[in-house]
Amino acid sequence: xxxxxxxxxxxxxxxxxxxxxxxxxxxxxNLSLMSPFVDLLGETLLGNGGEVKTAxxxxxxxxxxxxxxxxxxxxxxxTPVLATAYKGPLxxxxxxVVFVSSDRSQEMFDEYYKEMPxxxxxxxxxxxxxxxxTKFKVKGIPTLLIFDENGNVINRDGRAEVEADREGVKFPxxxxxxxECLGSDFEDNKxxxxxxxxxxxxxxxxxxxxxxxxxxQTFTPKLKEVYEKLKDAGKKFTVIFASxxxxxxxxxxxxxxxxxxxxxxxxxxxxxxxxxxxESIDAREFxxxxxxxxxxxVASQIIGSIPAEDEARDDGAMLFLLDIPAGGKYYQHSDVSxxxxxxxxxxxxxxxxxxxQLQ
Numbered sequence: 001x002x003x004x005x006x007x008x009x010x011x012x013x014x015x016x017x018x019x020x021x022x023x024x025x026x027x028x029x030n031l032s033l034m035s036p037f038v039d040l041l042g043e044t045l046l047g048n049g050g051e052v053k054t055a056x057x058x059x060x061x062x063x064x065x066x067x068x069x070x071x072x073x074x075x076x077x078x079t080p081v082l083a084t085a086y087k088g089p090l091x092x093x094x095x096x097v098v099f100v101s102s103d104r105s106q107e108m109f110d111e112y113y114k115e116m117p118x119x120x121x122x123x124x125x126x127x128x129x130x131x132x133x134t135k136f137k138v139k140g141i142p143t144l145l146i147f148d149e150n151g152n153v154i155n156r157d158g159r160a161e162v163e164a165d166r167e168g169v170k171f172p173x174x175x176x177x178x179x180e181c182l183g184s185d186f187e188d189n190k191x192x193x194x195x196x197x198x199x200x201x202x203x204x205x206x207x208x209x210x211x212x213x214x215x216x217q218t219f220t221p222k223l224k225e226v227y228e229k230l231k232d233a234g235k236k237f238t239v240i241f242a243s244x245x246x247x248x249x250x251x252x253x254x255x256x257x258x259x260x261x262x263x264x265x266x267x268x269x270x271x272x273x274x275x276x277x278x279e280s281i282d283a284r285e286f287x288x289x290x291x292x293x294x295x296x297x298v299a300s301q302i303i304g305s306i307p308a309e310d311e312a313r314d315d316g317a318m319l320f321l322l323d324i325p326a327g328g329k330y331y332q333h334s335d336v337s338x339x340x341x342x343x344x345x346x347x348x349x350x351x352x353x354x355x356x357q358l359q
Contacts, residue, residue, distance in 0.1 A: 036151025067143040069102035070112035186261040210244035211254035242271040
């Protein structure tokens, strides 16, 4: 009603331009306002048939930003692979690609874009291209970022996903949940196996550490002391060591002093692939902690200290980064997934998230 009043009072209803009715005009205004991609890419993009409206072209679609250039050999190899998937299995799945060029001239851009069946950011908009590269920390090409319909990054390594899944069986290549990332089994320092199923109902801390790291050597005994007190008190608290050691013997020596569990050293790609590979996560600075029971210990204390405006989303899930050295300041994120962890840590590192204070 407010939009309708503003449009009518401005006299805009007298002329709709390319739109045949006021309703069509109003619908387009609303679509542009709601599109998460207009702010990123601008009002219009290039298509093979000419200019298209960003909001229309990307509405309700999974979108990939393809950072590439004609002079880049890996790009020249990957572009045909992506084009085949785009025109084939992915064509019926609501998938769109936007080429973000790193070419060095308009002519080079034009020549390369002839090979592409998707949309493109106009080459002339160099300022927006630079802003996208900075915002999404694109450090090399080819890079294929996958976004959901709401403009959230759901996969930063779309290139690997497309190359491994050219039929789009796993499309839209959503990241795994935190538990899935960790795997299904762990071990203690005596070689006994413990499954994730056995840890149901436990508070779990993921401890990124290494024997060669002096701060780790200082912190591990303190964590051990707290851990043993909680266990003696009957608390369901478990720590899982995610090693950054370089060799099995280094892992074995360091893990021998730990009373908790670990991801087997031979399978530490579980840590590296899904969590430690996330940009801006320093494996020596973070303990990741999650719990399904909000009524116990740490979870209840955090929840009880959060202002009402930061309460949990409808399903009760919350993701927080608690900065204890900063006096209990915290950051909140609604995406309870690996992508959410990445965004949370990245926002903390670059200062883009506003801190709140525990009460």
